[in-house]
Structure formats: structure tokens, C-alpha cells
Amino acid sequence: MKKRMKLLLLALGILFVGSSLFAKSYKMLIIDGQDAEPYKSARETMLKTLEKEGFKKGQNLEYDYFAIGNDVKKAEEVLNANLKNNYDVIFVNGTVPTIAAKNVGFNKAAYNFVFACVTDPVGIGVIKDFKSNPTANFTGVSYPVPVESRFKFIKQVFPKAKIFALIYADMPQSHSYKSWVEELLKTKEYKDLKVIFESVPLVTGDEGGRKMADETKKIIKKLDSSVDAFIIPNDQMGVQKFFAQAVFETATKPLVGLNLKDIMEEWGAIATIYPSHESMGEQAAGMIKKIFEGKSIKTIPAEQPKKSGFAFNLKLAKKFGINIPVQLLQLAGQNIVK
Incomplete structure (x- = not known):
């Protein structure tokens, strides 16, 4: 009887831990330069990759989406209006929204910015290089073939x-x-x-x-x-x-x-x-997953596209x-x- 009780308690414990993990919900803000290529393919692949990793919209993932027409001021307005929502990750997809994110939230520890499709993240000052760990709250995937x-x-x-x-x-x-x-x-x-x-x-x-x-x-x-x-x-x-x-x-x-x-x-x-726009999305999803899992953004180096x-x-x-x-x-x- 005692043995059965122990097994039952163990099973309940496992079920409780599993449900608690599943119950953990993540929030993400997505800002595209435009609702067009290359941003569309990178975003869609990023979301599909996260879903394969167990982060599903409506279950344990919620996100807000904006396309800002490559307008820095509009992107800044979106950020200023929404950062109060305590997102786990802000995905800035393109050079223009990344510049806006830098203007609004650079080095503010409350925000984790993951970029994609950015031509020159070193030049705009969000990362130092592609070798070192980030010194600020930005990481991500650049755009061009060298x-x-x-x-x-x-x-x-x-x-x-x-x-x-x-x-x-x-x-x-x-x-x-x-x-x-x-x-x-x-x-x-x-x-x-x-x-x-x-x-x-x-x-x-x-x-x-x-x-x-x-x-x-x-x-x-x-x-x-x-x-x-x-x-x-x-x-x-x-x-x-x-x-x-x-x-x-x-x-x-x-x-x-x-x-x-x-x-x-x-x-x-x-x-x-x-x-590969899809490669950018896959790589960005891997970074976002690490942040969801509790890793510091400053331990996740930025990358160039791995596939061409x-x-x-x-x-x-x-x-x-x-x-x-x-x-x-x-x-x-x-x-x-x-």
C-alpha cells in the first residue's frame, strides 16, 4: 500500500512539474521593417522554428506584431507604446526597426532585443563584432552575403x-x-x-x-x-x-x-x-529559445547567415x-x- 502511495505521489509530482513548465508563458514583440521580403520569410521561419521547439502561439507563446514601413519614428512610437508590456524578447526585423530599438532601449537591462535582416549591426552600434559576446542587450543575425x-x-x-x-x-x-x-x-x-x-x-x-x-x-x-x-x-x-x-x-x-x-x-x-532568409529566421529562433530558457542575452553572440x-x-x-x-x-x- 505504501509503495503504491509513493508511486502515486511520484506520478502526481511529475505531472505537476510538467504542467508547470507547460504553463510558463512567454511574450514577444515583433517589429518588421515592412510586411515584405526579406522580413516576411525570416519572421515566418522564426515562428515556425519556435513552434517546433515547443513554443506555440495560444499555448505558451503570445506575440504582438507591427510593420513600420521602414519609418524610424513610427518604430520608436511602437516601442514606446508597447515596452511596458514586459516582453521576454523584442524581435526587430530589419535595419530601421533595429536603429529605433537602439534609440529607445539600448543598454536597458529590462529589454532583450534580437535582430534579423540587419545589413550592418556593427556600424549602427548595437554589437561590437560577430566573435565576442554582446556587451549590451542586443544580439541577432545580420543580412548580407559578405x-x-x-x-x-x-x-x-x-x-x-x-x-x-x-x-x-x-x-x-x-x-x-x-x-x-x-x-x-x-x-x-x-x-x-x-x-x-x-x-x-x-x-x-x-x-x-x-x-x-x-x-x-x-x-x-x-x-x-x-x-x-x-x-x-x-x-x-x-x-x-x-x-x-x-x-x-x-x-x-x-x-x-x-x-x-x-x-x-x-x-x-x-x-x-x-x-538564406530562412536561415536568418532559424538562427534568430535559436537565440530567442535560449533567452526563453533563461540564458542572458550577453552570452549569445550575434551571427551572420550560415547558409547561402x-x-x-x-x-x-x-x-x-x-x-x-x-x-x-x-x-x-x-x-x-x-
Whole structure:
């Protein structure tokens, strides 16, 4: 009888502990730069990954979601209005919401900020580097394929091209990317290349990408006869289809893509080396999980995307007389439009 009683008490104890763990609820604030790519894929993958890890909306996870149209002031308003809600994690998805988070909550221990899709988190001052543990209350996953990797790829695909045009939106990540390219072009391996930079004013809101792309058309026409190829910018204009389509419709020169959709949805690019938006979401989810489990954000180093890939449009390559190296085609796998 005593033995049965002990077993019953043990079972009840296990059930109690298990229910207590399950009863623990977590709160998260999610702020996207826009409800568009690359933020959408990164956010959706982050949430799916958390669900696989046992953090399910409506059970032990609740979150509030905002898209701020790449407007720093709007992001600051969202943060100021909602930080009182005692979130376990604030997920800032994009450079603009991350800048706003820094302005509002940097080094405030009550807030844990995990970023994703940020072009230059070191440059905007939320982390020191990708090697050390954070010194403040920010960690996360950056966005771009390293500039040197991208230009190495460009030289492999376009060995005869020497002059490129890079038209960008006037926004923080664009300025960082421009400075990285300029530094790379000073090195021995890339000093034979020239990049002509032009910019258009940043237009925020859901129609911003389309409006900015329309502004680039006159610049594309002006530069077309002077360059060997165009490069999609690493910014909010570049991740949407409208700029690629503008180059395809306006220029007579080939286009280097930025993401997978540039190729697979035939937006107009010939070739791309792209960061995996899904990888960013998976990596960010791993960081959020650690914070939910009680680990200090200052023990979770920031990361760069762990996965990248290649993609090619062979129809356009043939049109422009470009022969894609066989080894790159093999690495692209199924990411080829024929």
C-alpha cells in the first residue's frame, strides 16, 4: 500500500512539474521593417522554428506584431507604446526597426532585443563584432552575403566586365554597403573593377519599393552605355522585384541579383549569390529559445547567415552571351531557370 502511495505521489509530482513548465508563458514583440521580403520569410521561419521547439502561439507563446514601413519614428512610437508590456524578447526585423530599438532601449537591462535582416549591426552600434559576446542587450543575425564573396562571384560569372552600376536607396544599410564596396575596390584583387554609385531618395510605406524603382529608370538609361552590368543594391529597394524589373525593362546590360527570387521568379537578374532568409529566421529562433530558457542575452553572440546559395537564369545568360562556369551550376542545384 505504501509503495503504491509513493508511486502515486511520484506520478502526481511529475505531472505537476510538467504542467508547470507547460504553463510558463512567454511574450514577444515583433517589429518588421515592412510586411515584405526579406522580413516576411525570416519572421515566418522564426515562428515556425519556435513552434517546433515547443513554443506555440495560444499555448505558451503570445506575440504582438507591427510593420513600420521602414519609418524610424513610427518604430520608436511602437516601442514606446508597447515596452511596458514586459516582453521576454523584442524581435526587430530589419535595419530601421533595429536603429529605433537602439534609440529607445539600448543598454536597458529590462529589454532583450534580437535582430534579423540587419545589413550592418556593427556600424549602427548595437554589437561590437560577430566573435565576442554582446556587451549590451542586443544580439541577432545580420543580412548580407559578405561583400568580398559577392564580388568574387561576380568576377567568376562576368570575367570580362570591369565597370558596374549600383543604384541604391538613400538609407542606412545602403551607406554601409557602399563603404564596404569602396574599401574592397582598393584591394589588389579588385582594383581593376569600377563601380558607379547613384542613389534615389528613400520612399517609405508599402508602395515605397515601386516608387523608388520608378525613380531609378532615368538613372539606368543614363548609365546603360557606360557600364558592363548593373548590381542590385543591398537595401529595401533591392530585395523587392520592382528594381530588377526596372533594369530588365530599361537597360541593355545584364543584372547581378541579390536574392533567390531575382532568378527563380524571373525578375530580371542573370545570376545571384544570396543569403538564406530562412536561415536568418532559424538562427534568430535559436537565440530567442535560449533567452526563453533563461540564458542572458550577453552570452549569445550575434551571427551572420550560415547558409547561402547560387542561382542562375540560363535563358538570360544566353541572351547576353555569358557562359556560367560549370562548377557554379553544380552548386546551384535546382536553382536554375532554363
